[in-house]
Amino acid sequence: MTNLSEPEVGQKKWFCATNTENMRNIIAQGLITEPAGFTKYYTDVLEIHNGYIPLFKDAVPSDILEKSISEVDGLKLCIIEFSIDNIQGLVHAWGRPLSDGLLTEEQLFSFDLKQLIEQDVDTLFIPTPLPTACIKNIIFPSKDDRNSFEKDAGIYSNVPLTDLNLKIDVKLFSKGASAEYLQKLRLPEKAVISYPEVYSFGGMLAALFYFAKNGVVSNNVYHSICDSTDMTDIVDIDIRLIAHYFQKDTSLASERSKMYHGLLNVIVNGKDVKENIIEFLENLDNFDVDKSKNRAQQLSKTLLKFESITEKTASEQFHDAKTPLEKMLLMLFLRESVEDLMEYSIDEFEELDYLLFAMVFGVRDKFIKIPKFLREFKNLQMYITAKMAAYAHQSKGSNIKFSNSSELVQPLTLVDMFERNDFKIWFANKQPKINNCLKTTIKIPNGSYVLNSTGSGLEIIFDGEPRKPKTEVIDAVFYRAIWTKNCEPYNKYLAQYNKMK
Amino acid sequence: MANRKFKLPGVEDLNKDQDKVLRLPKDGQFLIVGAPGTGKSVVALLRMLKYKDDSDYIFLVYNKVLEASTKQLVKGGLNSKTWMSWFYTIIRKTINGQVPKASGYAPDYEKIISLLEDLEVEEMSLHIIVDEGQDMPVKFYESLLCLGLENFFVVADQNQQLTKEHSNRPEITNALGLETSEVIELKQNYRNSYGIACLSQYFYTDPSSPLPDLPSPTKKSLMTPVLYEYQESTFNRKLISFILKKADRDPKWLIGIIVPNNVVMDKYVQALKQVDIKLDHPKPVISTYKANENITIDFSTGGIVVLNAQSVKGLEFDIVFIADIDQFRVYNNDLDSMKKQFYVMVSRAMKQIVLLKQMDRNCSVESILPNDETILKRIKESHD
Numbered sequence: 097m098t099n100l101s102e103p104e105v106g107q108k109k110w111f112c113a114t115n116t117e118n119m120r121n122i123i124a125q126g127l128i129t130e131p132a133g134f135t136k137y138y139t140d141v142l143e144i145h146n147g148y149i150p151l152f153k154d155a156v157p158s159d160i161l162e163k164s165i166s167e168v169d170g171l172k173l174c175i176i177e178f179s180i181d182n183i184q185g186l187v188h189a190w191g192r193p194l195s196d197g198l199l200t201e202e203q204l205f206s207f208d209l210k211q212l213i214e215q216d217v218d219t220l221f222i223p224t225p226l227p228t229a230c231i232k233n234i235i236f237p238s239k240d241d242r243n244s245f246e247k248d249a250g251i252y253s254n255v256p257l258t259d260l261n262l263k264i265d266v267k268l269f270s271k272g273a274s275a276e277y278l279q280k281l282r283l284p285e286k287a288v289i290s291y292p293e294v295y296s297f298g299g300m301l302a303a304l305f306y307f308a309k310n311g312v313v314s315n316n317v318y319h320s321i322c323d324s325t326d327m328t329d330i331v332d333i334d335i336r337l338i339a340h341y342f343q344k345d346t347s348l349a350s351e352r353s354k355m356y357h358g359l360l361n362v363i364v365n366g367k368d369v370k371e372n373i374i375e376f377l378e379n380l381d382n383f384d385v386d387k388s389k390n391r392a393q394q395l396s397k398t399l400l401k402f403e404s405i406t407e408k409t410a411s412e413q414f415h416d417a418k419t420p421l422e423k424m425l426l427m428l429f430l431r432e433s434v435e436d437l438m439e440y441s442i443d444e445f446e447e448l449d450y451l452l453f454a455m456v457f458g459v460r461d462k463f464i465k466i467p468k469f470l471r472e473f474k475n476l477q478m479y480i481t482a483k484m485a486a487y488a489h490q491s492k493g494s495n496i497k498f499s500n501s502s503e504l505v506q507p508l509t510l511v512d513m514f515e516r517n518d519f520k521i522w523f524a525n526k527q528p529k530i531n532n533c534l535k536t537t538i539k540i541p542n543g544s545y546v547l548n549s550t551g552s553g554l555e556i557i558f559d560g561e562p563r564k565p566k567t568e569v570i571d572a573v574f575y576r577a578i579w580t581k582n583c584e585p586y587n588k589y590l591a592q593y594n595k596m597k
Numbered sequence: 598m599a600n601r602k603f604k605l606p607g608v609e610d611l612n613k614d615q616d617k618v619l620r621l622p623k624d625g626q627f628l629i630v631g632a633p634g635t636g637k638s639v640v641a642l643l644r645m646l647k648y649k650d651d652s653d654y655i656f657l658v659y660n661k662v663l664e665a666s667t668k669q670l671v672k673g674g675l676n677s678k679t680w681m682s683w684f685y686t687i688i689r690k691t692i693n694g695q696v697p698k699a700s701g702y703a704p705d706y707e708k709i710i711s712l713l714e715d716l717e718v719e720e721m722s723l724h725i726i727v728d729e730g731q732d733m734p735v736k737f738y739e740s741l742l743c744l745g746l747e748n749f750f751v752v753a754d755q756n757q758q759l760t761k762e763h764s765n766r767p768e769i770t771n772a773l774g775l776e777t778s779e780v781i782e783l784k785q786n787y788r789n790s791y792g793i794a795c796l797s798q799y800f801y802t803d804p805s806s807p808l809p810d811l812p813s814p815t816k817k818s819l820m821t822p823v824l825y826e827y828q829e830s831t832f833n834r835k836l837i838s839f840i841l842k843k844a845d846r847d848p849k850w851l852i853g854i855i856v857p858n859n860v861v862m863d864k865y866v867q868a869l870k871q872v873d874i875k876l877d878h879p880k881p882v883i884s885t886y887k888a889n890e891n892i893t894i895d896f897s898t899g900g901i902v903v904l905n906a907q908s909v910k911g912l913e914f915d916i917v918f919i920a921d922i923d924q925f926r927v928y929n930n931d932l933d934s935m936k937k938q939f940y941v942m943v944s945r946a947m948k949q950i951v952l953l954k955q956m957d958r959n960c961s962v963e964s965i966l967p968n969d970e971t972i973l974k975r976i977k978e979s980h981d
Contacts, residue, residue, distance in 0.1 A: 117616055124608040135609035136616075168613070170620040248619075251643045253605040371815040403819050406842040409877045430846065439599075442877070464609055 110151040110178045110220060111235075111268070113164045114140045115171040116245055119234060124254040126298060126463045126481035127225040127488070128176075133291040135464070139167040144278055147286030148188070148221040151178055155268060157275035172241055175268050179232040182504060183209055183222065185489075185496035188283055191217035204281050219275070221283055223496055225294070225488050227481035229504055233261045237269040254464055258472045287492040294491075295462035296364045297342050298484035302466040303434050303458030304451075305476060308509040309583050311447045311575045314454075315511035322483060322506075332448055334420045338455045344491070351388045355421065358382050363428075363460050370429055374399060395422060399429055411442045420452055427453045434458060435467040441580040450579060473586045475507040510583060513593045520569050522592060530581075533573040539563045599848035599878075599899045603642065603670040614783050615640055621781075623648050623724070626749040626773045628780045630766055632809030633797065633944035634788030637752035638911060641726050642671060644750055649676070652724050657683055659729040662886055662904065663911040666896040667728075680733055684740075691718060691744060706736030713743035724748040729911050735764040738772040749773055784810045788913060791815060792972075793946050796822040799967045800940035802933050822943070824922075824952045824966065826977045835978060836953070837868045840901065843916060845876040849899040852881070853914030855942050856905055857924040859887060865920055866903050906938055909945050917946035923958040936965050 114122070117138050122128050130146050131137045141150055141160050152160070156175055165171040188206045192199040194214045207215060236242040242262050249255040301322060308318040313332075320329050321339055330336040337356040358376055366372030376382060377396035383389045402413055410430055417423045431437050434457045458466070463484060471477040482498045489496040498504065514520040524530045538556075545558035583589070611619070618640045621627055631637045645656050657680040658664045667677050681702070688696045688709055697708035723746060727733065730753035741749070751769060764772070770780060786794050786809060794811045801808055827836045844852045856862040862885060869883045882900035886892055886908055894902055902914070906925075919942050927935050939962070943950055954960055956977065967973045 120608045136611075136613065138613075168617065170617065247647060251605060251619075251646050252608050254607040254609075367813065368815045371819055374819065400819070406839055406846070409842060409875065410846055411877045436847075436849070464607060 109154055110180055111154070111156050111175050112141060112149060112151055112178065113156040113161050113173060113175050114142070115164045115167075116174050116241075116248070117171060118142075118164075119174050119176070119245070120249065120252065120255050123228060123249075123256070123260070124252070124464050125295065126228050126477065127294070127485055128228070128230075129225040129289075129291065133225060133289070133294075138171060140164040141278075142224075145221060145281070145283045147224050148283055149224055149226055150275075150278065151180070151220040151222060152275070153218055153220075155272055157273050157278075158271045159274040159276070160278075161269065172244075173237060173269060174241075174245065175235040175265075176231055177233040177235060177263075178226070178230050180209065180212075180220075180222075180230065182499045183226070183230065183496065184499055185209060185223075185494065187223070187496075188221040189215065189217040190219040190221075190277060190281065191215060202277075204283070219278070223286060223489070223494050225289070225485050227478070227485040227498065228260070229478040229482045229485075229498070231260060233263045235263045235265050235268055237264070237266050239264055253468055254466075254471075256468050256471045256477065259475075259478050287494075289488050289492050290364075291488075292364050292462070293342075294484050294488045295464060296459040297487050298463030298480050299434075299461045299466055300338075300342070300455050300458035301480050301483055302463060302470055302476070303437075303454040303461070305473075305480075305507070305509060306434075306438065306470055306583065307450055307454035308511055309581075310450050310579050311571075312511060313447055314451045315509055317451060318509060332451075334424070334452055335448065335455065338452070338459070342487070351383070351385055352421075354383070355388060355392070359425075360456075360459065363456065369460055370399075370403070373425065373428070395425060398422065399425055402426060403429055411444065414442060414444060420449070423449060424452050424456055428456060428460065431457075433465060433467075434461050434470075438467075438582070445579070447575065447579065469584050473507060474590055475505045479504060479507055508590065508593070510578075510586070510589065513589065516593065516596060517567075517569070519593050519596050520574070521567055522596070523589065524569055524574060528581075530574055530577040533570050533577065534567055535570055536565050536567045538565045601670065601849055601851060601897055601899055602672060606639065606643075610787070611636070611640075612785050614781060614785075618781050618783075619643060619647070621750075623652060624748050626747070626775055626779060627751070628730070628766070628769055628773065628775055629750070629752040629783060630754060630780065631752075631783030632754055632786065633941070634786040634794070635783035635809065636785075636787050637754065637783060638728050639787075640783075641728055641750065641752045642667070645675065645726055646671070648724065653722055654724045654726065655683065656726045657728065659732050659910055660908065661892055662894070662908045663728070665892045665894060666912055669895065669897040680727065680737070684737065687744065688713075688740070692716065704740075706734065706740055709740050710736070710743050713740065718743070718745045720745045720747060722748075725750070727751040727753075729753065730769060731763050731765065732910075733764060735768040735772050738764070738769060742772070786810060786812050788947050789944060790820050790948060792818050792821045793943060793948075793950050795972050796950065796967070797940055797944040799972060800936040800943065800965070802936050802940070818971075820949050821971065821974045822950045822952070824954060824973050824975045826954050826956045826975070828956050828978050828980070831978065833868050833872050837865075837872045838874050840918060841869065841872060841874060841876065841881065844881040844899075844901050845878055847899065847915070848878045848881065850915040851896065851899055852901045853909060853912065853917045853945055854901060854903045854920050855909055855917060855945070856903060856920045857922070857926075858905070861921045861924050862887070862903050862905060869901060869903075906942055910941055912945055913947055914945050915947050916949045917942070917951070919943070919950070919952045921955060922952050922962055923954050923960040925962045927961045932965055935962055939965065 115138050118140055121134050121136060127133060128149055131143050140163060161173060165173055186206055187209050188204060190204055192202055193205040199216050236245060242264055246257065246262060249257050304318040304321065308315040317330055317335055330339055337353050341357060341360045359373065362372045362376045363369055374396055377392040380389045383392055413426055414423055417426060431440055437453055437457045482504050486498050521534065524533050540558050540562045541560035543559050545556055548555045615636055618629055629637055629640060645654060648654060654676055656675060656677040658667055658677060661679055664677055664679050668675055685696050692712050697705040699705040721744065725746060730751035753769060789797065791812050791814050798808055844850060854865055856865060866883060866885050882898065884894040884900060885903040886894055
């Protein structure tokens with residue numbers, strides 16, 4: 097036994113290795129998971145102890161490096177350095193635990209991560225998943241490897257390197273000790289995580305963040321779901337039923353909620369969503385009462401007709417839709433991605449329609465198919481990946497949590513920024529301008545005045561000095577214009593907002 | 598008009614074979630083979646995007662339509678040429694004289710090779726990417742080697758050979774002296790829906806290579822390919838309105854109408870331009886191309902493109918209508934050639950394929966069509 101006299105916590109660095117193919121997948125999906133969480137996985141250390149991410153202190157053992165590129169020829173190595181400061185909860189470790197003030201023999205043990213400072217740990221086993229927000233650096237053995245990774249990222253639609261640090265450190269890749277002990281360890285089995293559901297949750301949050309621009313209701317729904325607050329705040333029943341799906345709330349056992357639950361199951365887990373929706377609606381065993389069975393049959397017929405025969409235009413079909421659910425399904429059949437949804441509008445749609453569409457499109461597309469420009473919004477992808485990881489841990493009863501830190505800043509939505517009236521006015525005047533949404537009141541002193549017509553408009557002349565003019569935004573006009581406004585330059589808007597603060 | 602562009606794939610959209618292709622080194626000679634929709638052209642374009650800034654690259658395509666489509670969809674100065682015009686230019690420059698011709702516009706490869714051998718040209722650093730490589734004769738590749746070219750990336754599918762002077766997989770492999778590791782086969786169909794893939798597989802003729810893999814089937818097939826028989830008397834009011842409303846569903850969609858001859862082409866173009874119905878979006882742009890004309894099609898916006906069967910190779914459309922199949926002619930009872938043509942036409946469609954036939958007309962391609970309604974559903978337009 098050794099006396100705990102020289103804490104070396106300050107210098108500890110935590111690493112894990114993989115290949116660049118997996119690394120791209122991790123960035124695209126937003127999470128570091130067990131192999132089952134990857135859409136495409138190449139052998140690496142993550143398959144040794146399913147459900148745990150081994151983090152090695154100060155260096156990655158050479159057999160782990162070799163394993164990362166063992167599946168096929170041509171794979172390239174990279175090492176992930178983790179930032180674990182914002183992770184809380186019970187983890188396992190290989191090392192020498194502290195007992196009665198003394199360090200014992202090397203063994204597998206578990207402890208609360210906040211006690212890490214007191215332990216002598218070689219390898220940490222953190223339950224999966226971890227968000228990409230926990231990645232401090234991605235390290236390459238050479239400049240060529242780093243440059244090639246950066247360049248390759250550009251030929252994919254979903255590998256934004258925003259907020260990620262790419263570094264070079266050849267020493268970390270040199271041959272060293274091996275981790276033979278790793279195979280022999282027996283870690284507790286972990287509950288299975290439904291990754292499609294986790295990624296759907298992330299997709300929904302990202303889509304909601306974008307569509308939160310549409311008004312106060314949309315913004316409140318986004319915040320309620322992000323903060324997992326009481327969903328009774330959400331007045332609209334259709335919106336609430338989707339939110340409840342992720343809350344695992346079974347208290348609303350109405351026929352309508354069963355319909356939503358069944359459809360969401362299909363949308364989350366299905367591969368061919370349109371076909372799976374029709375299959376679900378046509379299977380009468382999915383419904384308890386005749387009214388629901390009839391409704392499901394009607395919906396299925398409408399969707400099949402909408403898909404194959406083109407008698408009506410899309411807007412005519414939406415006009416004839418009887419319920420928000422029918423509109424939502426029609427939209428799922430009409431447009432294929434969140435990005436396409438952002439560009440679609442008809443006069444008939446209201447804020448709640450867009451909100452419902454945004455939620456279900458995010459659920460279908462999942463985090464991996466969220467448009468790249470959206471993931472490049474400042475702080476957004478880090479925030480959402482942390483939310484996804486927290487959701488995954490919460491749903492399997494793990495006590496791993498992610499605390500707020502400088503890396504996990506909650507991004508402001510446009511409506512959050514609109515709380516500043518001057519920013520809202522600036523936004524209304526920004527090209528393309530939102531016409532007729534500003535109203536200005538000028539209070540002038542009592543007495544007579546003269547109104548003159550000039551080349552550029554009118555001028556009013558009176559004795560004395562008016563009070564400061566007050567400009568207000570007419571929300572009804574302002575938000576209706578925003579429903580169809582492309583808000584891709586979010587980062588520029590945020591910069592302006594910060595300047596005005 | 599709604600803009601279209603080459604959509605970069607997501608990491609998850611590529612399989613491990615495609616990943617392997619993208620990991621191939623910058624220099625060397627490689628052949629990628631695969632059926633339509635397996636992503637051959639996609640990996641070729643991605644390779645081009647990956648290396649275009651640090652190497653001298655040229656992307657060779659089969660015809661002018663494909664050249665226009667590739668250039669318009671891939672923004673950022675893609676160096677693309679039709680293979681024949683590029684070949685003539687480089688040979689003329691190298692031999693400093695007229696390119697020997699065999700017949701018509703076809704080069705006399707034997708003479709060209711002999712001239713190049715006499716010149717003993719130096720090695721060239723140029724990297725060549727060839728799309729639809731099966732449609733170039735094997736002597737074309739031999740000529741390139743004599744030109745001192747060393748870096749080839751060829752994508753090919755011998756079941757799509759539409760030219761007389763084509764080459765097959767062993768011929769290209771031998772001509773370029775490729776090792777097994779330098780030939781990669783792509784098997785998974787990404788472009789076509791299950792229904793479209795089943796129909797195109799029905800027209801597969803190549804006995805020497807296995808059938809391409811089908812996309813995973815679904816219990817419920819929403820888009821079974823259709824053979825639709827229309828009445829001439831309601832052509833504008835029903836069929837053309839149907840096509841226009843289909844295009845109106847998404848202004849980003851590119852709808853392809855593939856026609857057997859110029860007469861049918863004119864009939865459809867005229868009707869599509871003439872019919873005026875209420876739509877959600879502005880009426881789609883109707884464009885067309887006939888051989889030897891300038892290309893005015895804008896592939897970077899959605900709309901309806903009417904093309905003949907020879908011009909559609911390598912292109913892809915959201916929805917394809919093969920117009921008036923009763924007008925396709927089988928010559929010398931060569932059903933295999935007709936099957937190959939249908940294989941290429943059908944596999945252009947990503948979401949939906951509709952074969953159109955005028956009612957009560959004889960149809961010489963009927964014998965090559967499937968009778969199985971699960972592969973090709975037959976619908977007759979109802980009389981008013």
